[in-house]
Amino acid sequence: xxxxxxxxxxxxxxxxxxxxxxxxxxxxxxxxxxxxxxxxxxxxxxxxxxxxxxxxxxxxxxxxxxxxxxxxxxxxxxxxxxxxxxxxxxxxxxxxxxxxxxxxxxxxxxxxxxxxxxxxxxxxxxxxxxxxxxxxxxxxxxxxxxxxxxxxxxxxxxxxxxxxxxxxxxxxxxxxxxxxxxxxxxxxxxxxxxxxxxxxxxxxxxxxxxxxxxxxxxxxxxxxxxxxxxxxxxxxxxxxxxxxxxxxxxxxxxxxxxxxxxxxxxxxxxxxxxxxxxxxxxxxxxxxxxxxxxxxxxxxxxxxxxxxxxxxxxxxxxxxxxxxxxxxxxxxxxx
Amino acid sequence: xxxxxxxxxxxxxxxxxxxxxxxxxxxxxxxxxxxxxxxxxxxxxxxxxxxxxxxxxxxxxxxxxxxxxxxxxxxxxxxxxxxxxxxxxxxxxxxxxxxxxxxxxxxxxxxxxxxxxxxxxxxxxxxxxxxxxxxxxxxxxxxxxxxxxxxxxxxxxxxxxxxxxxxxxxxxxxxxxxxxxxxxxxxxxxxxxxxxxxxxxxxxxxxxxxxxxxxxxxxxxxxxxxxxxxxxxxxxxxxxxxxxxxxxxxxxxxxxxxxxxx
Numbered sequence: 001x002x003x004x005x006x007x008x009x010x011x012x013x014x015x016x017x018x019x020x021x022x023x024x025x026x027x028x029x030x031x032x033x034x035x036x037x038x039x040x041x042x043x044x045x046x047x048x049x050x051x052x053x054x055x056x057x058x059x060x061x062x063x064x065x066x067x068x069x070x071x072x073x074x075x076x077x078x079x080x081x082x083x084x085x086x087x088x089x090x091x092x093x094x095x096x097x098x099x100x101x102x103x104x105x106x107x108x109x110x111x112x113x114x115x116x117x118x119x120x121x122x123x124x125x126x127x128x129x130x131x132x133x134x135x136x137x138x139x140x141x142x143x144x145x146x147x148x149x150x151x152x153x154x155x156x157x158x159x160x161x162x163x164x165x166x167x168x169x170x171x172x173x174x175x176x177x178x179x180x181x182x183x184x185x186x187x188x189x190x191x192x193x194x195x196x197x198x199x200x201x202x203x204x205x206x207x208x209x210x211x212x213x214x215x216x217x218x219x220x221x222x223x224x225x226x227x228x229x230x231x232x233x234x235x236x237x238x239x240x241x242x243x244x245x246x247x248x249x250x251x252x253x254x255x256x257x258x259x260x261x262x263x264x265x266x267x268x269x270x271x272x273x274x275x276x277x278x279x280x281x282x283x284x285x286x287x288x289x290x291x292x293x294x295x296x297x298x299x300x301x302x303x304x305x306x307x308x309x310x311x312x313x314x315x316x317x318x319x320x321x322x323x324x325x326x327x328x329x330x331x332x333x334x335x
Numbered sequence: 336x337x338x339x340x341x342x343x344x345x346x347x348x349x350x351x352x353x354x355x356x357x358x359x360x361x362x363x364x365x366x367x368x369x370x371x372x373x374x375x376x377x378x379x380x381x382x383x384x385x386x387x388x389x390x391x392x393x394x395x396x397x398x399x400x401x402x403x404x405x406x407x408x409x410x411x412x413x414x415x416x417x418x419x420x421x422x423x424x425x426x427x428x429x430x431x432x433x434x435x436x437x438x439x440x441x442x443x444x445x446x447x448x449x450x451x452x453x454x455x456x457x458x459x460x461x462x463x464x465x466x467x468x469x470x471x472x473x474x475x476x477x478x479x480x481x482x483x484x485x486x487x488x489x490x491x492x493x494x495x496x497x498x499x500x501x502x503x504x505x506x507x508x509x510x511x512x513x514x515x516x517x518x519x520x521x522x523x524x525x526x527x528x529x530x531x532x533x534x535x536x537x538x539x540x541x542x543x544x545x546x547x548x549x550x551x552x553x554x555x556x557x558x559x560x561x562x563x564x565x566x567x568x569x570x571x572x573x574x575x576x577x578x579x580x581x582x583x584x585x586x587x588x589x590x591x592x593x594x595x596x597x
Binding site for chain 2: 015222
């Protein structure tokens with residue numbers, strides 16, 4: 001008589017298997033290997049590469065946040081440098097002017113950026129497509145202008161030097177410390193986003209993108225979820241901006257110009273829209289590319305642009321799509 | 336108190352009268368149909384009930400609640416589910432995920448709980464997945480379960496949409512041309528499912544349908560719309576004999592022979 005019971009148990013483990021972040025032993029092993037590699041990297045590569053990897057980790061956080069908004073929820077933003085700036089300045093100024101400890105200033109900076117995201121989400125409710133693009137563009141430009149004009153607070157266009165982050169008496173200085181901070185935050189934020197996207201909230205985001213009329217008929221509150229998408233995305237940009245400020249050690253309004261917003265958009269389009277792995281690959285590529293191209297005189301931006309065009313032309317699903325094809329190839333090899 | 340009560344509903348789009356003083360009531364546990372020629376206002380009426388449209392005048396009460404004071408998502412939370420004339424699916428999700436959207440309103444996960452995927456969140460996911468699995472079994476959608484819905488044939492997509500509505504465990508189900516684009520075999524199955532949904536799940540059903548055979552076999556009450564006005568209401572056999580209905584469908588006053596609807 002315990003057959004139906006056993007059957008029921010089977011079904012339950014199946015479901016649990018389906019909602020796991022790592023569905024196979026192999027995936028767990030690869031992730032463990034990745035952690036080990038990330039841990040030993042500072043010991044084996046030179047200082048500038050460590051700094052570059054830390055910068056890539058910061059870019060990954062912001063790219064994932066932007067992909068939550070654009071790729072998953074279907075809302076465009078051309079003003080993410082604005083949220084990044086708010087995070088960067090909030091975190092720096094809270095520490096410099098109000099003597100906040102880093103551990104407090106850092107999350108608060110993210111929340112302040114998230115709050116601005118929430119506020120920008122409201123006009124976004126009535127705007128779609130190109131109109132939303134222009135509105136968010138305006139936001140990004142306005143933030144930079146306010147930072148230039150309000151020099152008593154922000155230091156104006158001369159910029160400021162954010163203090164080194166510290167945990168109590170332990171001050172994070174040098175690339176290696178900041179690298180570990182950036183990598184740990186990147187891992188937390190990545191797993192957080194992956195969790196969000198396999199939950200009710202992530203499904204509602206995708207539903208809004210695919211059919212907002214059907215989403216609302218399912219009981220999804222469009223106002224709530226669209227503004228939530230903006231807030232979460234801005235929170236990611238704010239956290240990334242704060243890390244960016246403390247990592248680079250100098251920020252000015254110029255660090256957050258329109259080109260920066262476009263750069264993040266490029267990362268997720270090239271990496272793959274609506275894909276966390278794609279955000280990561282795109283962020284790494286576009287962080288590394290300028291560095292490796294800088295040796296070529298006068299041409300780096302031309303080659304950079306050409307790379308963007310080639311990827312979009314031949315890999316419409318981005319690096320994420322290419323990765324899927326390579327995996328399939330090896331799985332089916334030698335057939 | 337009527338289950339659904341529609342009073343003097345009127346709606347104009349520019350100069351076009353989409354609905355004019357439409358009134359009717361629906362009894363709990365019944366299957367009713369709205370028929371009428373193209374452009375008669377059938378879908379408009381469904382869209383007013385699910386609050387995608389705001390009518391110019393009139394009232395809609397569902398179990399005493401004034402639906403015109405609610406947003407579409409609040410209507411859904413009151414237990415009213417619907418399907419669309421052309422399936423409005425979440426096309427890049429799997430069938431399973433589409434159906435899970437039907438559970439959206441019943442899931443309580445917070446932003447933080449979702450981000451850390453707390454044990455409560457896991458437990459809730461598992462419970463609702465089991466519920467969705469029952470719907471998949473009920474509609475025999477097992478083979479489509481893990482497929483991206485954009486890749487499914489049209490008839491299956493319509494079924495997925497029906498499943499998504501059922502996953503909401505609604506009290507009242509609005510079906511906008513459920514049989515459109517289905518094969519004869521699928522239509523036969525659809526009729527049985529609609530009856531099962533009412534008999535086994537206790538759901539009250541209102542459908543807009545062009546397939547007269549299906550309408551006549553399945554409905555207790557038929558409402559006929561023409562140019563936005565309700566011209567007839569009654570049991571199927573009475574509707575077939577109704578002179579106004581025949582006129583609306585044939586478009587002439589001296590229709591010689593009765594139309595063979597079935």
